Amino acid sequence: MSRVKEAVEVAVPVHTAYNQWTQFQEFPKFMEGVEEVTQLDDTHNHWTTKIGGVRREFDTEIVDQLADERIAWRTVGGDTKQMGMVRFQSLDDGHTRVEIVMEVETSGAVEKAADALGMVDRRVKGDMKRFKEYIEEHGGETGSWRGRVTPG
Secondary structure, eight states: OEEEEEEEEESSOHHHHHHHHTOGGGGGGTSTTEEEEEEOSSSEEEEEEEETTEEEEEEEEEEEEETTTEEEEEEEEESOEEEEEEEEEEEETTEEEEEEEEEEEOOSHHHHHHHHTTHHHHHHHHHHHHHHHHHHHHOSOSOOOOOOBOOO
């Protein structure tokens, strides 16, 4: 399994950054290769991705979520294996540090080669940079979900 870690500082308050991240259907606007994310219920999402010409569909489950602090997930169905956490840290009233840590298990020769060349790491770094641009240019969140999910 590959481990990827990246952080960005965004020029918005912590609640704005967190609220935008909870709008999973907006991920294709800043995540390269993500074609669609459909929220199935409060803790499950269905993803459709196309990376390097390979289309994948999988489901994720949110296993821990605390407003303005963190969202943790894992895959629960499909042909992709991953888990991760996004953390939100208020730096001051108008700036937030957003950090993602992911563990991704690649499958197939093409994906394993891409991972070995550092493409997974570069993709996540690019996604975080695009999130920063998206939230700062947008000037606010497109929605929010303030519920709590606890590990269980």
